[in-house]
Amino acid sequence: MRIDLHAHSSVSDGTEPPAEVVRRAAEAGLDVLALTDHDTVSGIAAAAAALPAGFTLVPGMELSCLHEGAGVHLLAYLFDPAHPELEAELRRIRDDRAIRARSMVERLRNAGVAVGWERVCELAGVPAGGDGPAGAAGESVIGRPHIARAIVEAGAAADVPEAFDTWIGFGRPGYVARYALDALRAVELVRAAGGVCAVAHPARGEATPDGAVPLALVEQMAEAGLGGIEADHPAHDEEEAAFWRGVAKRLELAVTGSSDDHGELTGHRLGCRETAPEEYARLIRPATGAAPITAE
Ligand code: AMP
Ligand code: MN
Ligand code: MN
Ligand code: MN
DSSP states (O other): OOEEEOBOOOTTOOOHHHHHHHHHHHHHHEEEEEEEBTOOTTTHHHHHHHHTOOOEEEEEEEEEETTTTTEEEEESSOOOOTTTHHHHHHHHHHHHHHHHHHHHHHHHHHTTTTOHHHHHHHTOOOOSSSOOOOOOOOOOOOOHHHHEEEEEEETSSSSHHIIIIIIISSSTTOOOOOOOOHHHHHHHHHHHHTOOEEEOOOSSSOOOOTSOHHHHHHHHHHTTTTEOOOOOOTTOOHHHHHHHHHHHHHHHHHEOHHHOGGGGGTTOTTEEEEEEEHHHHHHHTOSOOOEEEEEE
């Protein structure tokens, strides 16, 4: 059984619709895929409708959290998406993403980068008009990769990574912070909604909103109910992966591995990292908010 527990579709910052992500996952030889768009489950229904026979979809999402200046991405699985407090927080996060994207575009324009708000919204698949935050009318999520693509189109960076390095990474001229849940509260909230979670790509190094997750914080998250650590991730070298596997073992957490595929943006890498079946079983065992979906 081949399992990939982290992938994005065009409802957040991936480049392909949910059905196409599922199709590619099956084509890559996977049996189980978690769709983990940023701060939304709005792609799950379309992904579920596209499942080939025998293929399993794990409903999930990736929540960008903060704790004392450190950015923490939390993979949440099998929670009840109608949990009122969680649903309200997700709404707030998505609305603030739109407000923040708009002010990032302003900052970039003031810095001489000719990015258009309409084009950013088009790339994100969100409506540009109206007085409210863009995206409020739909369920799509606007993120920095959409702005990065517009920066590349405007000729101010050669590619998306360069757009982050030069313009929109933490501390760069176009960067604007956004509302985020505290990482410990996020773990508790996902657990309260019947879900389970794993810390995504914790890396090692400096703890910034775009940086690594301190070991001490992962330990605190474990006490708050964290279920796993994504040790195997394309951004981790073998030493980092081995370090986090060791931490997971010591804290008695599941070890996960995943591609974090964003479609074209990351070169279609579904299945390039995997989660072992016994680790998957261990991770999802406590979940009560939803169940994996297998097509007959
Ligand atoms: P946001 O959630 O809007 O803050 O944007 C963060 C997303 O940008 C991440 O989920 C990645 O998909 C992408 N990202 C972050 N840093 C980089 C980078 N240095 N190069 C390319 N993509 C990045
Ligand atoms: Mn992303
Ligand atoms: Mn992430
Ligand atoms: Mn991701």
